[in-house]
Amino acid sequence: MDVFDTQMQALAKMSKEDQAKTINELMGMCICPSCPTYNTCAKNAKEGLYCALGKSFMCVSEEKGCNCPTCPVKSKMGLKYKSFCTRGQEQAQRYEHTVWGSSLVR
């Protein structure tokens, strides 16, 4: 089990209140607002933490670079992927890559 799996398991075992607190803490560490892909719509909608919460809801569709590789959440949560605002949360990207990399689709 890698860092991401361990963190997700820990999160799943928390109370709803502690989960919300942890999500808020991670949101505070998110550097999406300084990314060239992040836009006014996303800012007004207070979007962020796409790696955990999933794709942008109607705001971001064009990729202009990604700051995720230098974000403190990346190492804390053990993220492997990036561009979560357009490509989906870490869990979704991992699943997609697992399916396409499996023998089922060859």
Ligand code: SF4
């Ligand atoms: S890894 Fe990317 S989406 Fe996740 S908190 Fe950091 S900047 Fe935001």
Ligand code: SF4
């Ligand atoms: S997920 Fe990556 S590409 Fe999207 S706004 Fe955040 S840092 Fe930029």
